[in-house]
Amino acid sequence: MTRMDFVVPVYNEQASIDTFMARLREALVGSDIEYRVVFVNDGSEDRTLDAIKRHRRQAVVIDLSRNFGKEAALTAGLDHADGDVVVPIDVDLQDPPELIPEMLQCWREGAEVVLARRCDRSTDSWFKRNSAGLFYRIHNAVADPSIPANVGDFRLMDRAVVEALRELPEARRFMKGLFAWAGFRTSIVDYHRDARESGGSKFNAWKLWNFAIEGITSFSIAPLRIWTYIGAVTALFAFTYAGFIVVRTLFYGVDVPGYASLLVSVMFLGGIQLIGIGILGEYLGRAYIEAKRRPTYLVRRVYGQSRDTD
Ligand code: UDP
Ligand code: MG
Numbered sequence: 001m002t003r004m005d006f007v008v009p010v011y012n013e014q015a016s017i018d019t020f021m022a023r024l025r026e027a028l029v030g031s032d033i034e035y036r037v038v039f040v041n042d043g044s045e046d047r048t049l050d051a052i053k054r055h056r057r058q059a060v061v062i063d064l065s066r067n068f069g070k071e072a073a074l075t076a077g078l079d080h081a082d083g084d085v086v087v088p089i090d091v092d093l094q095d096p097p098e099l100i101p102e103m104l105q106c107w108r109e110g111a112e113v114v115l116a117r118r119c120d121r122s123t124d125s126w127f128k129r130n131s132a133g134l135f136y137r138i139h140n141a142v143a144d145p146s147i148p149a150n151v152g153d154f155r156l157m158d159r160a161v162v163e164a165l166r167e168l169p170e171a172r173r174f175m176k177g178l179f180a181w182a183g184f185r186t187s188i189v190d191y192h193r194d195a196r197e198s199g200g201s202k203f204n205a206w207k208l209w210n211f212a213i214e215g216i217t218s219f220s221i222a223p224l225r226i227w228t229y230i231g232a233v234t235a236l237f238a239f240t241y242a243g244f245i246v247v248r249t250l251f252y253g254v255d256v257p258g259y260a261s262l263l264v265s266v267m268f269l270g271g272i273q274l275i276g277i278g279i280l281g282e283y284l285g286r287a288y289i290e291a292k293r294r295p296t297y298l299v300r301r302v303y304g305q306s307r308d309t310d
Contacts, residue, residue, distance in 0.1 A: 004035040007077030007088040009070050011042040015198040016091045017051040027097035040077045043067030061303040071173045072297040086162045088153045093197040095154035103156040112184040114156040118193040135212045142222035147180045171296050174218045227276045
């Protein structure tokens with residue numbers, strides 16, 4: 001019997017829990033796996049905790065002390081999962097559990113990570129689709145290793161991969177990046193992404209923007225290094241122009257006008273410098289937060305600790 005743990009972060013999802021459990025059961029009926037759901041209640045303000053506690057026969061419930069965000073909740077779930085294979089999955093059924101047998105088959109054939117790739121994102125909003133596409137392009141241009149496009153957190157991982165992820169010491173965790181960084185033998189299964197079962201997405205444009213910055217600054221220092229080159233090009237330009245002015249002054253004498261060009265160049269350089277300082281700040285801020293070594297999440301209580309007790 002293969003032991004499978006589903007890691008399911010939930011934040012205000014009371015309406016989705018029962019449908020999710022029913023659909024999971026249906027999708028896995030007849031397969032030779034023994035599954036368990038590791039629910040992480042990410043500080044829900046509604047009745048989500050009660051809803052998941054009702055499923056304690058098939059589930060462990062990790063109740064976080066407040067809302068820490070999906071990345072932290074996912075980390076908490078991975079820390080508590082102990083199956084032979086571990087599958088992070090969204091509770092809103094946008095990640096179809098019917099895909100599990102196919103993913104499991106890939107694992108049996110030797111893959112240590114089986115990615116589920118959305119073959120179309122027509123159910124996502126126009127904004128989400130395009131912003132995601134742009135993010136992957138920029139991220140993969142500057143960061144190493146690159147993140148496969150159209151792959152979310154939904155994937156099947158061997159125990160060894162989960163152990164490796166747990167070894168990574170950083171407190172701020174951009175999971176998509178960490179997953180990619182870990183590597184391991186990977187195969188891909190395609191699926192069609194459905195619309196959300198109930199409720200709305202928990203991510204607005206501002207959250208996604210910050211998420212993207214988190215991703216890039218966590219896995220690339222290109223935005224820091226680029227200032228050396230911007231500085232070099234600007235300096236080269238300035239020296240050339242200075243030479244030109246000196247020569248012109250020698251031949252034609254002093255001419256007073258030049259106010260406009262002076263102002264433009266001062267403003268331009270001021271702007272460029274502020275952007276550079278802002279980017280320095282992004283990294284410094286992250287180093288500062290990481291240096292405090294606070295834990296990624298805090299657990300209030302765990303219900304149904306180990307496989308044997310439930
Ligand atoms: N989620 C969470 N904490 C948060 C935000 C979201 O645990 O602060 C969970 C949410 O309950 C869901 C999953 O993360 O199970 C994905 O969220 P959502 O469906 O809103 O994201 P989207 O599908 O829009 O990317
Ligand atoms: Mg969703």
